[in-house]
Amino acid sequence: MVQLQLDQRTVTTLVAEATTAPSMHNAQPWRFRFLAAERLVLLRADPDRAMPRSDPGDRALHISCGAALFNLRVAAAHASLVPRTRLLPDPRDPLLLASVQLAALSEAPQEKDLWRLHPAIRQRRTSRHPFSEEDVPERGRATLRAAAAREGATLLFPGPWHVETLLELVRDAESRDLARAEGNEELVRWTRLGSEVDTAVDGVPAYAFGPRRRDGKAPVRDFSGRRQVPDRGDADFERTPHLALLGTRGDGPRDWLMAGQALERVLLESTLLGLSTSLTSHPLEERELRLLARDPGSGIGHVQMVLRLGYGPKGPATPRRPVPDVLSFG
Template sequence: MALRQFDEKTVTRMVAEATAAPSMHNAQPWRFRFLTGERLLLLYADLARAMPRSDPDNRALHIGCGAALFNLRVAAAHADLAPEIRLLPEPHDLLLLAAVHLPEEAGRGRDDALARLYPAIRQRHTSRHPFAEKDVPEDVRVTLQDAAEREGAVLLFPGPWHAETVFDLIRDAESRDVLDPDAGGDLVRWTRLGPEADLAVDGVPEYAFGPRKRDGRAPVRDFAGRRPVADRGTTAFEHTPHLALLSTRGDGPADWLRAGQALQRVLLEATLADLATSLTSHALEDRALRLLARDPGTGTGQVQMVLRLGYGPRGPATPRRPVSDVLDTV
């Protein structure tokens, strides 16, 4: 009985940290199931939280679940555990994204590099505020690139010409949304305005929208759209935003899960380096546009996420569902 209680408490804490991961519109598209007798924690996609309009192939859903899986790995290392991870363990069950087998003994093979990231899980928040016009030091860039590489991905800091291409793709995506009356359906579904924002357990509440952009070139999605938000205000954003592109070799479910893990590792390292971060996949929702965002020098890799990095406010914490809503124990 003592062993069962230990497992349940440990798993509950691990899942709580996993759910602090970012996901598209904070939809939190994950479910967990812990098989006590087998010491097996299963991660499932929750299609009730999918976005058929914005994410028709569930690419972003997989990336969000991959980020949650990475947080789970960090929490396990913090608990002195070295679990065995298998991605997509059952080819016939497309909703089962990962199986995490917990060892019977703590302390063996613990990944200290992962455990070191644990404090950043709760410190990391998406920031939709202006960042300072200040360069990211080269040694910090190298650390972030190494973080992506450890998870089988590539983090590229685009040069001026490449960055202009990315800015153009983002502007094109914004223009398509304006012309398509149905384009904002997913965003409206997952934003929380007025009193709903204070009670929300998911989605993006209005207090996390950030100010409207009056000037500047930072790629910050306006979650309010044309809807009024009280006391929001406008301000100037940075004119030279620092972007990074996260890429994987392939473009299938396993690659998306790896991208999510790499993304979260980069975000946690950035947080420890006192960087604020925000994400945009707006220009990557169409596969053809993802190809246009690739490195023009090599033309290889699949861009999965655009990161904006800088020095500024980290932004507020966004709501999370209670663990009891996402974890079943049998």
């Protein structure tokens, strides 16, 4: 096999696919640098896109960057490259979250089936629309549990009582946000209304808010906050939302990066299964609520994300920053 030359165009394509990953409020808190001589991609956190009120420990930031890292791995495999990944490669530089050496197939074996997920990278959407009451078949659940396990995480499908507990935690989090004016600041910063929608390269645009919940229990964050959004309708959401908890044994930066990679693998597998998905970190943003989200009998040490899965509209694509804004060469 002829070794693929890693020119700027190739690397730009890989990073463009990496940045389709989900991130909290679509803040896209990542930067990439490509060192051509070493065939090395460096992934760094962008502290200017952190959320000190909603994510004071940068847990969600790390998860977002982990999801982008997984997409980079998938894109590399699709390009007949082998991504050799190191997490937190320099303890002296905490913003350097990962390094990925792009080896040729002749130099190392490719991870089995990683390339298979590539079509889902651009198909995946976050859907804040109602899903049907139809449950996810056990065969699909097994596929998603295996996907999380491949990345060192656990995916749990909670029982009815646990789902009710999670929904109560979401309502508690929503009430706290409404009660505190400062709790709305970051939501306002990262949502796009009116004329902002047409030029947005980040944040959640109004067309992606989905309808207001008229009835139902689905945990969908209302990004409009206290603001009025013209022409936004309302709808009945599912009464029995189908949730999954993604968890890790540890709860530090490395665990969060692992959780992000597991999350994206689960989301891509869900897309290939024909499932719609949305995420909620709302009950996990307050430490005391996050502890209550865990089922003591589940074996999940730390819950990192709550997923909502089902059959329904896929949701629109949300804007992305131009690759030159997030990628440098050196």
